Amino acid sequence: MNGILKLAFKLLVNDKGKYAALLVGITFAVFLMVQMTSIFSGILTKASSTVINLGAQVWVMDPAVTNVASSIPLPTYVLDAVRSINGVKYAVPLYSGSALVKLENGVFQFVTVLGLDDNSLLGHPELIEGKIEDIYAENAFVAVQDTEISKLGNPRPGTEFEINDHRGVIVGLAKVSVSGLFGIPTLYTTYSRAIQYIPSTRFTIAYILVEPKSNDVIPSIQDQVRQLGYVALTKQGFMQKIADYYKYQTGLGTNILIMTVVSFLVGLSISGQTFYTFILENLEKFGALKAIGAKGNELVYMIFFQATFSAIIGYGLGVGLCAVVITLAKLRIPEYSANITFTTLAFALVMVLIIAGISSYIGIRKVLKIEPFDIFRS
């Protein structure tokens, strides 16, 4: 069979113009599909930034919470109840809210404030300037060093600001693995200072962060939290819930899905069309092969090989192009949100193979129908 494949390969690749057009079509389709889904995946990661950065294993929340930014305060007794659940190593409150700060130059800026449990500082970020213990100092806040920090006037340790008529001072700069989606700077402080400085509702616990004694007890913790009328989600479970929210309840997912389908269709029509033209222009040659004695399944094999080969090469080029574009974008915009995930790559591969399948199906049908007699008579 290897000779036949080589023949198919030469017939395809030696037709440089058409082969190039075919590759451009597939590359373009793959690029669009991978780019779209990578951006979406980047957005989803950013939407879960707090969950990822705090790193707690289990999150207890009100059942109606849909994403991390819109928390629903929990009554204090829930914290005690959770603490007494069998299998809970420790459970701490997390404050999450937003506040308006007035910078030294008089400019107002919205910030997200995360208040960490005073005793444990569970989930505190890694500091790149200052010491985490300084968070206990008077009026102390830690600013997150991400792209949004310029909105706070690039503070240094010692920089002062006003937060709801209280004095605030930056004592450290923190590094986080994922920055937020909404372009708002983040400040960390202690739980008690957060509720003292920021006007709050009666209840002030946004989430309860739980450290289980082992992974095995998580289901039973979840069970008992459910009996309290609340939900306990693992880190992955919470991220999934946030992702589902953006996918299904914001229109974002639908739009990305539509764009992905459109890029698939564009790619399919360009490469399907080009491949079809390729087959049509070579129809006479396939007819001659048939007359000489090529069997139906050999022709099918040849065409399928040509389509699949083009698809795989186009896939490689498309993914490569995507990686280059995302890398360049990240060089210019450090927080450019796009992740090429294995799911995305696998998805695009499946799509491109479907394109190859459909293209070769059309070609094969055409070729199997030709009568070598018509070649004879020409």
Add this chain to the structure above:
Amino acid sequence: MRSEAAISANELTKWFGEGTLKTFAVREVSFQAYFGEILFIVGPSGSGKTTLLSMISGVLRPNVGSVAIEGVDIWQLAPDQLADFRLNKVGFVFQDYHLFPRLTTIENVAIPLILRKKNWEESIEEAARYLEIVGLKNKAELPPMKLSGGEQQRVALARALVSQPDLMIFDEPTASLDGDTGRRIMNFIKNNVLSDQRCILIVTHDNRIFEYADRIMKMEDGRIIGFDNGRSH
């Protein structure tokens, strides 16, 4: 010379279209052709020559009648067996050659060998021998479009020869060639292609080459109207 008929056509009939559009291309044609002979099929345009050739070579299924090649009724064969028959027993030289412009000359010649599941290198090696036989060894790596009409004809001939077929079929081999080149091709066929093991069918309009025929079968309106002896006899 083998005494068994190479080709035995029996009441071959082919029509196209149905109802009022039904036209007969070939009507109840029966004849035999033998190993070691060159049989010409001549007749006016539209008289059914190509249609007849196609039915004999396993390319076009007759509506009525049968074709036996070396005693085997080819139209009783399964599709894949029929393809094998064409690959192994028949060598075609199409009227306009149908060479592959994207392949080199030698690759064109190697195609039937590749289809016979030989590997690429083996096929190319063997093709080179046949390219040498037709005197085009030095053009092996050129695309066929760079060759003259007569040279392309020889490439097509080499491609038909590589399978060492029992049956060689030419449709208008000299129609697009000048008289000299046409005669050179015919000389080559007569001296190098014809053998006791081989039967050659040639469809032609070209009366300049009738002298190369052993027999000439005349057709009109889908029927055989008679046989002539070629001038060489």
